[in-house]
Each structure stands twice: as structure tokens, then as C-alpha cells.
Amino acid sequence: MEYATKTQIYQKVKKPMLERQRRARINKCLDTLKTLVAELRGDDGILRLDKAEMLESAVVFMRQQASNKRTQQVxxxxxxxxxxxxxxxxxxxxxxxxxxxxxxxxxxLGKSVMTHLGRIYKNLQQFHEAQTMTTTMAPAEPMTPLTISCPAPLSPASSGYHSDCESPAPSPMESEKLWRPW
Structure with missing residues (x-):
């Protein structure tokens, strides 16, 4: 009596069984794909095609759907x-x-919060419009630096921050005139 090795058993018994199961899964998926494409296309003609023709038809249909979806998204x-x-x-x-x-x-408090949100929205909108203007049109004349002056003169110990005056910090040209301890 001859003993069979594990490899021989696998080659004789297991491999053909596994291959049959794999083919059965492929055929089941192909049948499901056939019915899905037939339902989505509204055409039962695909049900009569062989496997290769059905797969080609399904690929064409999927490409059409993808291109339609891209144009809709745009x-x-x-x-x-x-x-x-x-x-x-x-x-x-x-x-x-x-x-x-x-x-x-x-x-x-509610009024102040809503006013603040409205003001921020308006500022963002103006900023976007300014950005759009600069990208679409070239400036006709050179830009001049913005100078901001405070109603009250700054003290020698002033830091130039918002708390020192009601307007933003002075421009670099004005900061040269200010005495700085450092």
C-alpha cells in the first residue's frame, strides 16, 4: 500500500474542488452583474450575451455612468x-x-454677537471682492502706503498697539518718529 503525501492529496482532491468553488463564485457574480446592468440600462438584451460580451457591455456602461457623473458634478x-x-x-x-x-x-448679548457675526461676514465678503479685483485687473497706478493717524498724539511710552489709540498700529514710517526705549 502506497502512502500519499500532503502535496499529492492537495493536487488530486483539494485543488480541483477549490477551482470548482472559485468558478462557481465567478459565475454567480457574473449573473448578478448581468441582472444589475440589465436593470440599470432598462435593456434585457444583455441577459442573452455570453460572459465575455456581457463583461464588455458592463465596462462600457460603467464608463458612460462615470462620465455622466463627472459632468453632473461639474x-x-x-x-x-x-x-x-x-x-x-x-x-x-x-x-x-x-x-x-x-x-x-x-x-x-445676543444683539452684539449677531452684529459681530454680520460684521465679520461683511469684512470677509469685502476681502474676497478685493482679492477678485486684484486678480482680474492690473493696478492702473502704483499703490501708495496707507497711513493711519490717531486723534490724540501718542505718548513717548506708547507701544503703538490698539489700546493706545482707536486706530491700528502706526505705519512703519510713523514708527520711526516714535521714541522707543529699546
């Missing part, structure tokens, strides 16, 4: 600014709703 894609506006306004509405639903919320 047409439906919102402008980034428009998307930002929508999101910002949704957030402002949510803040307003939460503040209105919060018991004991001060009306003055």
Missing part, C-alpha cells in the same frame, strides 16, 4: 464662495437659534 459644483456663504449663514442661523432657546440669555 455642473452642480457650487462656487467655493457660494458654498462658504451658505455654510456661514447656516452657522449664524444655528447660533441665533441656540441663543434664542437658552434661558436667561441677555438680549444685548
Amino acid at each position: 455642473e452642480e459644483a457650487p462656487v467655493p464662495l457660494e458654498s462658504f456663504r451658505n455654510g456661514y449663514m447656516n452657522a449664524v442661523n444655528e447660533v441665533s437659534r441656540v441663543m434664542a432657546a437658552t434661558p436667561g440669555m441677555s438680549v444685548d
